[in-house]
Amino acid sequence: MERPLTQHIPASGAALHIREYEAVGGYSALRKVLEQFTPAEVTAHVKDANLKGRGGAGFSTGMKWSFVPMNVPGPKYLVANADEMEPGTFKDRWLLEGNPHQLLEGMIIAAYAIQATQAFVFLRWAYKQAAREMTRAIADAYAAGYLGKNILGKDYSLDIQLHTGVGRYMCGEETALLNSLEGKRAIPRAKPPFPQVSGLFGKPTIVNNVETLCYIPHIMNKGGDWFKSLSYTADGGTKIYGVSGKVNKPGAWELPMGVTMRELLEEHAGGMKNGFRFRGALPGGASTDFLTTAHLDVKMDFNGVAAAGSRLGTGTMVVLDDRTCPVGFVHNLEHFFAQESCGFCTPCREGLPWTEKILYAMEQGKGTEEDLQLLDMHTKLLGPGNTFCALAPGAMEPLQSALKYFREDFEQHIKEKKCPYAHHSH
Amino acid sequence: MLSALEIEKITHEIQHVPVKKAACIEALKIVQAQRRWVSDESIQDIAAILDMSTAEVDSVATFYNLIFRSPVGRHVILLCDSISCYVMGYTELRNKLMELLQIKYGQTTADARFTLLPNACLGTCDHAPALMIDDDLYRDLQVADLEGILAKYE
Numbered sequence: 001m002e003r004p005l006t007q008h009i010p011a012s013g014a015a016l017h018i019r020e021y022e023a024v025g026g027y028s029a030l031r032k033v034l035e036q037f038t039p040a041e042v043t044a045h046v047k048d049a050n051l052k053g054r055g056g057a058g059f060s061t062g063m064k065w066s067f068v069p070m071n072v073p074g075p076k077y078l079v080a081n082a083d084e085m086e087p088g089t090f091k092d093r094w095l096l097e098g099n100p101h102q103l104l105e106g107m108i109i110a111a112y113a114i115q116a117t118q119a120f121v122f123l124r125w126a127y128k129q130a131a132r133e134m135t136r137a138i139a140d141a142y143a144a145g146y147l148g149k150n151i152l153g154k155d156y157s158l159d160i161q162l163h164t165g166v167g168r169y170m171c172g173e174e175t176a177l178l179n180s181l182e183g184k185r186a187i188p189r190a191k192p193p194f195p196q197v198s199g200l201f202g203k204p205t206i207v208n209n210v211e212t213l214c215y216i217p218h219i220m221n222k223g224g225d226w227f228k229s230l231s232y233t234a235d236g237g238t239k240i241y242g243v244s245g246k247v248n249k250p251g252a253w254e255l256p257m258g259v260t261m262r263e264l265l266e267e268h269a270g271g272m273k274n275g276f277r278f279r280g281a282l283p284g285g286a287s288t289d290f291l292t293t294a295h296l297d298v299k300m301d302f303n304g305v306a307a308a309g310s311r312l313g314t315g316t317m318v319v320l321d322d323r324t325c326p327v328g329f330v331h332n333l334e335h336f337f338a339q340e341s342c343g344f345c346t347p348c349r350e351g352l353p354w355t356e357k358i359l360y361a362m363e364q365g366k367g368t369e370e371d372l373q374l375l376d377m378h379t380k381l382l383g384p385g386n387t388f389c390a391l392a393p394g395a396m397e398p399l400q401s402a403l404k405y406f407r408e409d410f411e412q413h414i415k416e417k418k419c420p421y422a423h424h425s426h
Numbered sequence: 427m428l429s430a431l432e433i434e435k436i437t438h439e440i441q442h443v444p445v446k447k448a449a450c451i452e453a454l455k456i457v458q459a460q461r462r463w464v465s466d467e468s469i470q471d472i473a474a475i476l477d478m479s480t481a482e483v484d485s486v487a488t489f490y491n492l493i494f495r496s497p498v499g500r501h502v503i504l505l506c507d508s509i510s511c512y513v514m515g516y517t518e519l520r521n522k523l524m525e526l527l528q529i530k531y532g533q534t535t536a537d538a539r540f541t542l543l544p545n546a547c548l549g550t551c552d553h554a555p556a557l558m559i560d561d562d563l564y565r566d567l568q569v570a571d572l573e574g575i576l577a578k579y580e
Contacts, residue, residue: 087508087547125492126504126548128561161442166451167491169546183443183450185489201444244510244551251552286509286547316551318509332512336546342489 002230003238003254004218005211009098015133018140021101027146029217033109034154037220039070042113046216049224050236055081055172055209056284056313058235058302067196068114068204077205078111078119079181080213083165083172085124087286087336088318091240091252092210096123096130099214100137104160106213108146109220111158114206119160122177125167134162169340173389174207175199176342187344188389211240232258235301243269245319246276252316258304262296264317277322280405284313286333287394289401290320310401325421326406327413330399331359337395345388351378352395362410365418372410375403428471432456436475446476450486454493463494491546498541499534501579504558507544510551515569519555520544522569526576539579 008016008024021027033042047062068076080103084092095103103121111119121134138160141147149157168186170176175189178200189195199205215237219227228236235257241264242252248270255268265271265278272278280290283300289310291298298308305312320329338352355378358371379400382392403410412420428436435456439449453472457464464487466480473483487493494502505523507516527535527542534541550556553565564575 084549085547088510088551089547090549090551093549124549126545126558126563128563164455165490166455166493167546168489180451181448182445183448183452183486185486201448242552244554245513250554282509318513318551321513324513329509329512332507332509336508340546 001256004230005095005102005214005238005240006098006254008102009094013097015097015137016099016101018101018137018144021099025221026101026217027105027144029220030105030108030146031152033112033220034152034156039113039115042109042220045224046113046219049215049219049227050234051212051215051219051227052235052302053209054211054239054315056086056287056311058312061208061212064196064208065110065113065206067194068206069197070115072204075118075201075203076114076116077200077203078107078114078116079174079177079200079205079207080107080119080121080210081172081174081177081207082121082123082127082130082210083177084127084210085169085172086314086316087333088244088282089242089285089314089316090244091242091314091316093127093130094240094252095210095214096127097133100130100133101141102214102217103134103210104137104141104146106216107160108141108151108158109216110206110208110213112156114204116206117158119158120181121160121162122171122181123162123164124171125165131162131164138162168342169336170342170391173391176389177207178205185342187342190388230256231301232256233299233301233304235303239300239315241268241300242316243281243319244316245281246273246321246324247271247319248273258299258301260297260299261291261317264300265296265319269319272319272321275323278319279322279326280320282313282318282320282398283310284315284317286318286336287311287390287397288313289397290405291401292405311397323421325363325419326402326409327359327362328419328421330402331356331363333398334359334395337391341391347382347387348389348392351382352392354378355382355395355399362413363419365413365416367410367414369414371414372403372407375399375410379403428457428468428475429460432460433475436472440476447478447482450476450478450483451490454483454487454490458493463497497534499538501540501559503540503542504545504548505542506546506548506550506554506556506558508547508551510547511555514554516555518569519557519567519572522572526572540576 043065051061052058170186176186180186195205239257280292334356338356341348343349379396384393436453439452473480556565
């Protein structure tokens, strides 16, 4: 089983040094691209590989690049979205800390494809080790001639700058991220125009997730057919999956796209801890719908998870066990989303705190039948199409599915006027 | 008044962006790195350098979780309260921390040694529960670990 993204990451957790990266073929894809391919050919290759963005939305990466107008004057930008802050998600940290040059090589090739002259790594503040490794990697890449003027002696120049954020979930949304890079509050922008046409400082900009960019050197080296062959399903490639919660071996693994939830939970995460039973999981981070025991054989790819009523999201699963209160679980999530709402649009700013307060009251034994109707109403009023961006609809995904699958727990809170779980906590 | 070093660093940042305003977050980070927090006076000084209104700079400063608009202790404890940490026992950690430090979220100990803040996901969910003190990350925590960890910070 091939693991292109993670095979060279040392088990020690130390980052792969530039010389070690070169020794295993690192930067050979960049050399090949600059010698053999036009920018349009690079984009065509990535499109052909059917690489879908790994940040959560799953849009075709090559398609996204192809929207950049290539004949406009002035700078273009590329941004690596390394603002990983979705609760339950920890996959990009592995790539950033373990193999920073793989990301840089992917970024340089992506930047070449859209002829960007400046690129940024937008890194969340909490990833201190990743910041140290990226800083060193960028300096080493400049010294080796992979960055700066006339890369590898060719007619292409690029600068990469590390930007560390100051903490706000909204920065992961691509247009909010651009506002933040411009020194502003991270509120989302209206689309269209899309960032590919008018992004950072009004110039064409591509924002790609870290995991997505890390695939680029491998696709350029080995081709689209190879990439597709890594997968069990129609969505190409491998995927970094993760599991956290009351399992024996929480962790992250690079596996063929399309492994089942059961395989992830039982084989890789080692099954549930002794004394705990699986009740459900958010398959791809905090903003995805619960799946339950009925879905264990669902294939974890974009279509498979969607068909089961959820989203692949970031592919990092949070497990709900039978001794954790589902209402408390959802309350924790809604607390996060209410706190992280940028406050720019009313349904999100007002609706999320309301939702949180209802769930809190319910945990305190003060919930009523009417509250269940209010929660149902919020899942619709804060759903897709009613808010400016995807934060509130994302926040409603775990809630609406909890109301569906764990409704008896909500009802029990109301009936018994208390949280029925021993360790109830807020 | 901003120090000569702060002004020099902010001026350096301005040279790397197409418009002065774009250096706003970097300027706030520079000041906070020197003083641990950003005062009203610093906001005014940053605004003057970047040709922005103080309200505009303040609106940026107050938007971000990690820009502190009031003084903090010598060490800032960020306790992850996100879902994986919740499932793995964050609440017990929080209660014990509040008991040991005799403060609540947002407060600073009487000796100005620690400020305790809740924090959205630290991105180390496979090693939950977790907390950060300054730049140090602690993972797979148990309540019994807390006293020993706090003792490392004077």
